[in-house]
Each structure stands twice: as structure tokens, then as C-alpha cells.
Amino acid sequence: xxxxxxxxxxxxxxxxxxxxxxxxxxxxxxxxxxxxxxxxxxxxxxxxxxxxxxxxxxxxxxxxxxxxxxxxxxxxxxxxxxxxxxxxxxxxxxxxxxxxxxxxxxxxxxxxxxxxxxxxxxxxxxxxxxxxxx
Amino acid sequence: xxxxxxxxxxxxxxxxxxxxxxxxxxxxxxxxxxxxxxxxxxxxxxxxxxxxxxxxxxxxxxxxxxxxxxxxxxxxxxxxxxxxxxxxxxxxxxxxxxxxxxxxxxxxxxxxxxxxxxxxxxxxxxxxxxxxxxxxxxxxxxxxxxxxxxxxxxxxxxxxxxxxxxx
Numbered sequence: 001x002x003x004x005x006x007x008x009x010x011x012x013x014x015x016x017x018x019x020x021x022x023x024x025x026x027x028x029x030x031x032x033x034x035x036x037x038x039x040x041x042x043x044x045x046x047x048x049x050x051x052x053x054x055x056x057x058x059x060x061x062x063x064x065x066x067x068x069x070x071x072x073x074x075x076x077x078x079x080x081x082x083x084x085x086x087x088x089x090x091x092x093x094x095x096x097x098x099x100x101x102x103x104x105x106x107x108x109x110x111x112x113x114x115x116x117x118x119x120x121x122x123x124x125x126x127x128x129x130x131x132x133x134x
Numbered sequence: 135x136x137x138x139x140x141x142x143x144x145x146x147x148x149x150x151x152x153x154x155x156x157x158x159x160x161x162x163x164x165x166x167x168x169x170x171x172x173x174x175x176x177x178x179x180x181x182x183x184x185x186x187x188x189x190x191x192x193x194x195x196x197x198x199x200x201x202x203x204x205x206x207x208x209x210x211x212x213x214x215x216x217x218x219x220x221x222x223x224x225x226x227x228x229x230x231x232x233x234x235x236x237x238x239x240x241x242x243x244x245x246x247x248x249x250x251x252x253x254x255x256x257x258x259x260x261x262x263x264x265x266x267x268x269x270x271x272x273x274x275x276x277x278x279x280x281x282x283x284x285x286x287x288x289x290x291x292x293x294x295x296x297x298x299x300x301x
Binding site: 013050113114121 | 204207208210211215216219220222269270280281284287288
């Protein structure tokens with residue numbers, strides 16, 4: 001427990017949610033990225049997090065890495081596409097738009113919750129810094 | 135502030151222990167500098183060591199409360215930071231029971247390290263049981279109580295300052 005620990009803990013929350021939003025926007029940006037059938041599709045990015053043990057005096061959340069979705073994607077018949085194979089198929093990433101938007105909202109709300117935490121802590125710290133002045 | 139009145143028993147003993155004739159032994163000089171702390175031989179009034187002026191019971195209790203509340207706000211911040219972490223269980227801090235016991239027994243209020251327990255609330259599909267409403271409520275209450283303790287401590291300090299003001 002150090003002096004301004006709440007800021008560090010909530011900061012780690014902001015960081016994790018920012019990374020999550022980054023991953024989701026990456027997924028959304030590439031939702032229509034077609035690849036040739038002999039290549040892998042764009043893989044959905046998923047952030048993995050774990051809690052930094054609060055009991056050990058650490059606290060906060062850690063981004064441990066990323067996992068990738070299906071490389072197979074889905075085959076779409078698009079003979080006009082320049083990347084289409086002999087049968088007229090191209091590979092599209094297997095990403096669900098609704099799912100991504102849900103995740104985006106979730107990450108956004110969690111980000112805001114952490115910001116409110118920081119606001120509350122700042123108020124308390126500011127009051128503590130005025131101690132003995134009045 | 136302890137002054138030795140010449141002629142007290144301890145002073146005489148200290149003198150007799152030192153060599154009578156001047157010698158270069160430095161220990162004989164320092165033995166005179168060591169002033170025996172005897173209650174009977176001092177002109178200063180006996181200080182009430184049991185009841186310190188600044189760090190009195192109220193101050194230490196308030197300080198313990200502030201430390202505990204700070205720890206709770208950290209736990210709440212941790213819970214909110216881990217609101218989407220799979221398998222995370224919300225932690226709860228209890229420092230009040232220790233503090234209450236200490237105050238009831240007339241011990242020095244330390245509050246100790248607050249006891250951290252994990253919430254037994256039901257978890258969601260990912261094994262997480264952080265509830266944002268609960269956390270916000272706890273955080274707001276903790277913040278207000280923190281301010282309350284700060285105000286009380288501030289009042290104690292201004293009281294002390296009034297006492298220290300000479301004119």
C-alpha cells in the first residue's frame with residue numbers, strides 16, 4: 001500500500017480497457033478484409049487479462065496478452081474479387097459485428113467506471129493535502 | 135530538560151566512580167556528562183508520558199480510520215479495475231472490528247492491516263462477481279467517511295494550534 005495506490009490501480013484498469021478497445025477497433029477495421037483462400041483470414045484479436053493479486057499489496061489488472069480467433073474464417077463466393085480462387089471463393093474473417101459492438105460498449109463503460117474511481121480518489125487526496133491548513 | 139541538582143545521591147555516586155585526580159581518560163569526563171534520570175533530582179515537572187499531547191487517542195484512532203478507509207478505497211478501485219476479469223472475486227476490507235476492539239480495550243488504536251476477504255456474491259458466467267452498483271456505493275461512502283475523518287483530524291489540529299498560540 002503506497003500513497004497514491006488508487007491512481008495506480010485504476011490506471012491499470014484504464015490501460016486494460018484501452019487495450020480492449022484497441023483490439024475491438026482493430027477487429028472492426030478488418031471485418032471486411034478479404035484474403036485469398038490459400039492464406040489465413042484476418043484473425044479476431046482478443047485481450048486476455050488477469051487480476052494482480054490484491055492481497056500481495058499489488059492490485060490492479062494486468063494485460064497478459066492476446067488470443068487470436070479462427071484463422072479459417074468463412075469462405076464467401078465472390079468471383080469478381082481479384083483474390084478469388086479458381087472456384088470463385090475468398091476468405092473473410094469470422095468476426096461478428098454485433099459481438100464487437102457489445103464488447104466496445106462494455107470496454108467503454110468499464111473505462112468510465114475507472115475514470116470515476118480516479119475522480120473520487122483525487123477528491124480524497126486533495127482533501128488530505130489540505131490537512132492542517134485551515 | 136532534565137537538570138541535575140548537585141548533591142543528589144546519584145550525582146555523588148557518579149562523581150565517586152570517576153578518578154579523583156585529573157587523568158587523560160576520556161571516559162571519566164563522559165561519565166560526568168551522563169545525567170542520571172531520577173525523578174527526585176530534577177527541577178522539571180514530571181511529564182505525562184502516558185498521555186501525549188499530539189498523538190493522543192483521538193488522533194491515533196482517526197489516523198487508523200483514515201488508513202483503513204484508504205485501504206478500502208484501494209480495494210474498491212481494484213474491484214472496478216477487474217470488473218471484466220474472468221474468475222475475479224470482489225475483495226472487501228474490514229478494519230472497523232479491529233479498531234473498535236482496540237478502542238474498547240483502551241489499547242493504542244492501530245487499526246492494523248484491514249482484513250481482506252473475498253465477496254461471496256454469486257458470480258456471472260465468467261466467474262466474476264464484481265457489481266458496479268455495489269462498488270460505486272461503497273466507494274462513495276468510503277470517500278465521504280474519509281472526508282469526515284479528515285475534517286475531524288483538521289479540527290483537532292486547529293484546536294492544538296489555538297493552544298499553541300501565545301498571544
